[in-house]
Amino acid sequence: MSMLDSHDKTTEPIDYTVLVQAEQGLVSRRIFIDPDIYEQELARVFGRCWLFLGHESQLPQPGDFFCTYMGEDPVLVTRAKDGQIRAFLNSCRHRGMKVCRADEGNTEAFTCSYHAWTYASDGRLIGVPHYKEAYFEELDRAQWGLVPVAQLDAYRGLIFATWDSTAPTLDEYLGDMKYYLDLQFGRRPGGTEMIPGTHKWQIPCNWKFAADNFVGDLYHAPYSHGSAVKVQGRTQAAHRRRAATMQVNPGGGHGMGVHRPDLDESRGARPAVVENYIEATRPEMAQHLSYDQAYRVAPVHSTIFPNFSFLNNGTIRVWHPKGPEKMEVWAWVVVEKDAPPEVKRAMLRNAQYNFSASGIFEQDDGENWNQCSASNRGYIGRRQDFNYQMGLGHEERMEEFPGRRGFAFSEINQRGFYKRWREMMLLDTWDELRPGLRNSGER
Amino acid sequence: MTTASRTELRLEVEDFLYHEARLLDERRFHEWLDLFTEDLVYWMPTRSNRLRKDIANEIAQPDHLAYFNDDLAMLKGRVARLDTDMAWAEDPPSRTQHMVYNVQIDGVEGDELQVHCSFILYRNRLETEVDIWCGYRDDVLRRVAGQFKIARRKIVLAQNVITAKNLSVFF
Numbered sequence: 001m002s003m004l005d006s007h008d009k010t011t012e013p014i015d016y017t018v019l020v021q022a023e024q025g026l027v028s029r030r031i032f033i034d035p036d037i038y039e040q041e042l043a044r045v046f047g048r049c050w051l052f053l054g055h056e057s058q059l060p061q062p063g064d065f066f067c068t069y070m071g072e073d074p075v076l077v078t079r080a081k082d083g084q085i086r087a088f089l090n091s092c093r094h095r096g097m098k099v100c101r102a103d104e105g106n107t108e109a110f111t112c113s114y115h116a117w118t119y120a121s122d123g124r125l126i127g128v129p130h131y132k133e134a135y136f137e138e139l140d141r142a143q144w145g146l147v148p149v150a151q152l153d154a155y156r157g158l159i160f161a162t163w164d165s166t167a168p169t170l171d172e173y174l175g176d177m178k179y180y181l182d183l184q185f186g187r188r189p190g191g192t193e194m195i196p197g198t199h200k201w202q203i204p205c206n207w208k209f210a211a212d213n214f215v216g217d218l219y220h221a222p223y224s225h226g227s228a229v230k231v232q233g234r235t236q237a238a239h240r241r242r243a244a245t246m247q248v249n250p251g252g253g254h255g256m257g258v259h260r261p262d263l264d265e266s267r268g269a270r271p272a273v274v275e276n277y278i279e280a281t282r283p284e285m286a287q288h289l290s291y292d293q294a295y296r297v298a299p300v301h302s303t304i305f306p307n308f309s310f311l312n313n314g315t316i317r318v319w320h321p322k323g324p325e326k327m328e329v330w331a332w333v334v335v336e337k338d339a340p341p342e343v344k345r346a347m348l349r350n351a352q353y354n355f356s357a358s359g360i361f362e363q364d365d366g367e368n369w370n371q372c373s374a375s376n377r378g379y380i381g382r383r384q385d386f387n388y389q390m391g392l393g394h395e396e397r398m399e400e401f402p403g404r405r406g407f408a409f410s411e412i413n414q415r416g417f418y419k420r421w422r423e424m425m426l427l428d429t430w431d432e433l434r435p436g437l438r439n440s441g442e443r
Numbered sequence: 444m445t446t447a448s449r450t451e452l453r454l455e456v457e458d459f460l461y462h463e464a465r466l467l468d469e470r471r472f473h474e475w476l477d478l479f480t481e482d483l484v485y486w487m488p489t490r491s492n493r494l495r496k497d498i499a500n501e502i503a504q505p506d507h508l509a510y511f512n513d514d515l516a517m518l519k520g521r522v523a524r525l526d527t528d529m530a531w532a533e534d535p536p537s538r539t540q541h542m543v544y545n546v547q548i549d550g551v552e553g554d555e556l557q558v559h560c561s562f563i564l565y566r567n568r569l570e571t572e573v574d575i576w577c578g579y580r581d582d583v584l585r586r587v588a589g590q591f592k593i594a595r596r597k598i599v600l601a602q603n604v605i606t607a608k609n610l611s612v613f614f
Contacts, residue, residue, distance in 0.1 A: 103491040103603070105500075197489040197508025201605035226529035231520050328604060333508060348508065353517055358487070358510050358610035360524055363532035366608035 010382045014040075016426050022419040025389030025411065031421075032206040033376040038324040045306050045424045046071030048164040050173045052308035052318050053077050053087055055334060056157045057193040058104070063121055066104040068330070069320045070161065076100050076110070076146070077159065080122035085154070087161045088123050088146035099146065103198070110146075119146050156185035157192050157334075158316075160308075166430050168437065174304070175437045176250035176402035180258065183299045184312060187285045190338035195348050199317075199331040201357040203366045205373035207307055207319040207327040208421075213365065214301050214309035215255040216247045216406075216413025219390065224368060228360040232269070240266050242408040245300060249395070250403035251439035253305030253420025255413030258405075262296045270313055271346040277339060297401060303413075305420055310334075314347045315355040325373055331356060388414050403439050449548070456558055456584065457546050459591045464541035467613055472522045475613070476515075480585055480594040485518055487511040487598040487614065502599060510610055511598070521613075532611040539612050540565040549581075555594065558582045566612055574607040576600055576614070 009019060009028045014037060019028040031037050051070045058066050059079035067090055068075050074090035076099065090098050092112040099110040099119055109126065111118040118127030123146040131137060149161040153170035155178065160170050167173065174181065185192050203210070213220065221238065222229065229238050244264030248256050259268075268275050286294035303309045310316040317331035333351045335344045355362045375381050391410025398405050406412030416439070423436045444452070466475040479485075487510040488503040503509065513521070524530045542563040549557040559581055566574040583595035598614045 101492065102494045102497070105494055105497045107494075195506075195508055197503040198491065199489060199508060199510065199605075200603065201607060201609070203608040205608075223529070224531065227524040227527040227531075230527050230529065231523045345506070348506075349512060352509060352512065353520075356510060356610075357605050357607070360521060363609040363611040364530065367532040370608050 008383065010379060016422050020418050020422040020425075021385075022388070022415045022422065025387060025392045025415060026385040027388055027418050029376045029384050029386060030382050032208060032373060033324055033382060035324055037425075038321070040425060042071045042321070045421065046073075046321065048162065048167060048424065048430075049306050050151075050160040050162045050167065050170055051306075052304065052316075053152075053159040053161055055192070055194040055332070056085065056154055056159060057337075059085060061106060063106045063108060064104075065100065065107060065110075065121065067100055067102070068318070069328075070149070070163065071321060073163075074098055075149070075161075078121040078123075080120065082122065084122070085152065085159060086121075086123060087149045087152050087159075088119075089148075091147070092117050093125070093144045093146065117144075123148055156181060158185060158308075164430070168430060168434060172434075172437060173252065174254070175252055176439065177252060177254040177256075177304060179293070179402045180248060180250065180256045180297075180299065180302065181304075182289055183258075183293055183297060184302075184310065185334070186289060188281060188336050188338055189284075189288050190336065192334045193337045195333045195335060195344070197332070199352070199356045200328060201366075202322070202326060202328050203369055204326055205366075205369035206324055206376075207321040209369040209372055210319040210327060210329070210365075211303050211305075211307050211309060212414050212417060213369070214311075215253075215303035215305075215417045216249075216257065216411060218242060218245065218247070218257055218301070219409045219411075220368070224364050225361045227364070228354065231360070234269055237266055238269070240264065241268070245408040247391075247406045247408065247410045247413050248398075248401070248403045249405070249412050249416040249439055251416070252437040253417045254303065255416055256302040257300035257408070257413075258401075259298045259300050260296060261298050268312070271350050273343055273346045274350065277343045281336075292400065303417065305417065306424075311351075311355060313351045313354060315351045325377075327369075329357075388418070444551075452551075452556075453546060453548055456548060456556065456591070457543075459584070460543045460546060460558075460560060463593075464543050467541050468539050470536060472525060472613075476519055476522055478591075478593055479515055479518065480587065480592045481515055483513075483515040483518065483594060483596075485511055485513040485596050485598075487600065487610075490600065490603060492603055510600075510605070511614075530611075532609050535569065537566045537568040537612055539567075545579075554586045556584045556591075558584055562614070564612065564614060566607075576602070576607070578602075578614075580614070 009030050062081045065078045076090040077087045079085050092099050094117050097112050097114040099112045109118050116129045120126045125141045125144045150165035152161040244260045248258045282294045299312045301311050307319040314333045316334050320328040322328050333348050335347050388411045391406040395404050395406045395412045427433050493501045543560050545561040547559045549559050561579050564576040578600040581597040584591045585594045
């Protein structure tokens with residue numbers, strides 16, 4: 001076979017049906033490195049999906065704001081005087097300067113530092129210098145407010161938005177995943193809150209390595225995280241718990257590793273004060289949600305398509321894309337509002353010790369994703385496929401819980417993630433994309 | 444305190460800090476751990492961009508999210524991890540150079556000294572990876588049996604986004 005044959009995935013025109021064959025468990029390494037694919041991804045994935053912005057508790061007062069990104073677009077999230085949360089492109093309509101360069105705070109209005117166009121926190125353009133002399137009062141200020149997101153909504157305190165007015169509602173977008181999100185963010189009637197402070201760090205890797213890892217990769221845990229598991233004396237315990245863990249694919253590219261406390265009563269990895277608190281609040285959870293959600297399923301790890309992930313220790317994060325080979329992690333810790341202070345404190349310390357730039361687990365993830373990504377730079381490397389065949393053909397629909405499942409190590413959720421990614425890249429309308437929000441029973 | 448004795452004390456502190464930096468650069472992490480007191484707080488807060496009027500909130504509070512907020516047992520856990528031969532972020536290990544300078548003694552109270560310094564930590568790793576962290580430290584040094592020990596360490600990086608794939612080294 002010639003090196004430059006017609007099937008060369010690195011030189012042929014982009015064909016997503018060839019590059020992503022999720023049903024066979026094959027994904028071309030080209031999608032993790034190709035700049036053209038990355039550009040299309042910004043438009044077709046990040047321009048159209050519901051993306052995580054932050055937590056409602058970050059904006060307690062009118063005038064509060066914080067900055068984030070949707071894809072590579074800077075975004076300003078505000079709570080205006082009317083109490084409404086809104087999000088805008090953080091860019092002046094006149095020349096594009098960022099209208100807000102602070103990470104967070106409280107303000108009456110946002111004044112662009114270039115020519116002083118001024119916007120209210122509801123996005124209206126309320127100040128244009130020299131409006132009379134320079135614009136003869138002809139500029140229609142109502143038309144030149146900040147560019148708003150097309151839709152914004154929150155689920156269990158988590159704020160999401162999309163640029164696409166034709167996208168389905170957040171409720172429909174999350175679909176069956178809501179049942180599993182509730183296991184972490186809807187346990188108690190008082191809801192959750194974010195602990196102040198944001199971890200931000202840059203990993204030279206394609207963002208999909210991280211989303212893929214959190215959506216369904218328990219296979220890496222015993223070895224990637226061998227050092228941390230060993231130091232914490234949990235090698236056997238972790239093995240036992242994995243035997244009672246399943247990967248759940250509810251559709252939409254989302255996924256969660258779910259532990260079955262009804263099949264395994266061993267203690268989890270969180271500090272004792274946290275594990276005791278979780279146990280003690282199960283009866284209330286059974287009342288508030290359902291018996292099954294309180295006693296039979298518990299979250300381990302998860303990704304909401306495309307780039308919002310979390311773990312049961314309270315860490316939540318967004319994998320911001322910064323080019324084909326760069327990602328910025330923004331991570332926070334979310335706790336239950338009504339948890340006792342010692343539980344919140346233990347959650348925070350445990351989460352940041354294990355999962356953050358310095359986290360004794362997460363350090364090793366960064367190392368792996370960095371090298372995985374860099375290895376696709378070479379011509380020969382790029383031609384290869386990654387193998388996502390683990391547990392292929394061994395998935396099953398569940399009677400008792402939403403979605404389909406695979407065993408703890410099964411790559412069912414990574415296959416679901418890339419299948420959804422391929423749909424986003426191939427299909428032009430949400431009429432075509434809508435069916436993929438449900439797990440139709442395919443692999 | 445006379446100028447001479449103040450200078451003498453500062454030199455003594457500098458000797459201690461240089462010794463500590465050398466232990467880290469020579470990867471003598473167990474000896475490094477011996478430099479801390481049992482009640483250690485090893486803290487690196489997050490740092491956000493704030494408007495000047497709000498600059499008091501730039502550095503996160505102790506009960507907020509931090510890059511490090513370790514007691515001695517947690518710090519020992521980080522070193523124990525390196526000994527497992529499975530700590531991939533540091534195996535093969537990084538090459539580090541800790542530079543400590545602008546040492547000032549902010550106060551003396553009984554057995555304890557408040558010591559401020561600036562640092563540059565250069566990390567070079569694998570083939571060509573380079574990270575440079577700059578910042579300042581506020582330490583509380585305590586004299587225990589005639590030797591300095593570190594009882595508190597606050598590390599403040601001159602960074603908002605950490606421009607590194609991890610913080611797998613010690614500050």
